[in-house]
Amino acid sequence: MKQSPRVLGRPRNDINAKPTKAVVLETATKLFIKEGYKNISMDDVAKACNVTKATIYYYYPTKGELYTSALIEMMNKIRQAIIRILEQSKPFKERLEELVEVHLSATVAIDMKNFMREATMNLSESQILKVHASENELYKTIQQAMQIEMEKGTIHQGNAEFFAHTFLSLMTVGYFKDGEGNRLFQTEAIAAKEIVDFFWKSVGK
Known part of the structure; x- marks a missing residue:
């Protein structure tokens, strides 16, 4: 039987393997984390994935699109992890401590501020909006x-949006290093306890 021609750059399907698009995004994300936006080319991604550059462009027409997808995928994964922790039945303060510890442990190698700065510098307005x-x-x-938790009476009444932004801002302190590369907290567990204790003094009952 004559096979229909493939679209140029379209990868062959392998039902037993992880989808090529997922491999490309996962690999590109790791490369961007390690080297930054400017130091990684579409050629680099193709070589790391062991596919042609045409395959990369089939899924992601520009490096900006690939970088945008990488950022969104990272934040979606972080959000899903946060949801899983917050849906537990343990006390809210304990959930917050676990959230900080897990988040810091999982993202210690990711400089989100640098990611967002490079996004602002290199992505289109529509990509930045995404x-x-x-x-x-x-x-x-x-x-x-x-x-x-306000409605339950666990924490004081106030502006939930302000509380959320304050909490997430405090969480970034867990990444802090001085000029010699020394961390403010020796472990993620210590960071989590100190950060949540500080936050709880303002909102907890």
């Missing part, structure tokens, strides 16, 4: 949890 929309969904997840 990234910010995904970032806002992450904030909303924390905000909704704060609102629920």
